[in-house]
Amino acid sequence: MEQEKLAENLVKAIQTQSQERLMNLQIDYESQRQETIEKFRVEAQEEANVFSEMALSELRNSLIQNESQSKWKVKKDLFIRRAELVDGLFIKVKQELIDFTKTSEYKDFVKASLERILSENTASGATILVKATDQKLFETLSDQRVTVMVSDRIHIGGFILKDKAGLMEIDESLDYTLKVQKEWFTTHSQLDF
Known part of the structure; x- marks a missing residue:
């Protein structure tokens, strides 16, 4: 036990x-x-x-x-x-x-521009380039020192004066003026976003 x-x-x-x-x-x-x-x-x-x-x-x-x-x-x-x-x-x-360009003011405008340019550039044998519809107008406005020729560079109006040697060109065309103004406007318009 x-x-x-x-x-x-x-x-x-x-x-x-x-x-x-x-x-x-x-x-x-x-x-x-x-x-x-x-x-x-x-x-x-x-x-x-x-x-x-x-x-x-x-x-x-x-x-x-x-x-x-x-x-x-x-x-x-x-x-x-x-x-x-x-x-x-x-x-x-x-x-x-x-x-x-279809007004009488245009005739006065190009006459004044042409007289100013020709008085500043007295060399003979220069050529004036114009649009086809302006050829007769410029032939009556210009003197015997220059030859008037039609150019496809001008569509609106005005003229381009080229010297005899082709070394100098004065562009008084409305096409060129419009292009320059558009570039200026685009640059200076302050439409930058």
């Missing part, structure tokens, strides 16, 4: 010790499990942060690129519109100049 009690106490001691070890193992397992979970959570959070930063950076770059493209398109559209406005304006001016 004593041996039975001893055996029973021994079994109880072993069971108690086993229970304590099992409990310690469970506590240790749970602790390691929590540490592993926390470690994975921290790593996952760091990876998510890196991914978020990369995604935000790509989004920022995309937005900047889209904004830049939008600004470029707006600027391009404004330049096209400016060119249309300037071209439209100078088409009207060209038509007004063409209408002017």
